Amino acid sequence: MEPDEVDAMAARWKETGMPASLIAALELGKRVSRLNLLFEQAVKAELADLGLTYAEFDVLAALNRAAPPSHRMKPSELSRALFLTSGGISNVLQRLAAAGYVEREANPGDARSRWVQLTDKGRRMAAAALEASARAYTEVAAGVPEEAVRTAADDLREVMSRMGRRRFR
Incomplete structure (x- = not known):
């Protein structure tokens, strides 16, 4: 090595x-x-070709994997899941809504919150962005033996299982 x-x-x-x-x-x-x-860097380059930022991709991907059948989440859930501030999520959701990728609807169970979900156009963009991300990861990992990648991923899981429990100020 x-x-x-x-x-x-x-x-x-x-x-x-x-x-x-x-x-x-x-x-x-x-x-x-x-x-x-x-x-x-590789993912951002691929996403730029789609006209998406990394944060927009993260939101589209999170909504895409949200529990079926609605595939919807509250902005506060997105914020927690993606480690973005509520203001950051709000800005991203505004851009995605303006592009026609997400729609917001009232939450009948809580008048203070809204649901966010992908539109059909948003589902197509999420699929394209996930393909772009996969290409980027494949390109970066090209030439590295699959066994080495698998071993590193498993070893990092072990490290994270111990380090990830720590809380810092």
């Missing part, structure tokens, strides 16, 4: 006397961040 930029950082960290466990955690964080950036 060929050394990468993170290995050079790790060598310098080791020279300073940093504990091996901290170096390993820093290497993990740096590599996960860089890998996420590669995937995100």
Whole structure:
């Protein structure tokens, strides 16, 4: 395996006397961040061809996978699921509604909230965007043995199952 930029950082960290466990955690964080950036840049390039932002794609995908048969969600549910602020969700929903991809309807069970769901046009765009995302992920992962990707994904699940329980201020 060929050394990468993170290995050079790790060598310098080791020279300073940093504990091996901290170096390993820093290497993990740096590599996960860089890998996420590669995937995100590739997906954003594909989505740009469709005229979508990454946030718009996230909302379309979340609504697409929402529980059948209605495939609808409240804006507050979208906000929590996608780690977006209520203002951020509101802006994205306005753009998607203006494009004809989503529609909002009153929630008879709660006059203070509304339901958001995909239109037929929105379902078609969600499908196209999911295909574009799949292309991007395939391109980024090209040349990496499937077994290595599977092993990394499984190992990261183990790490996340332990680290993901922590709450920070």
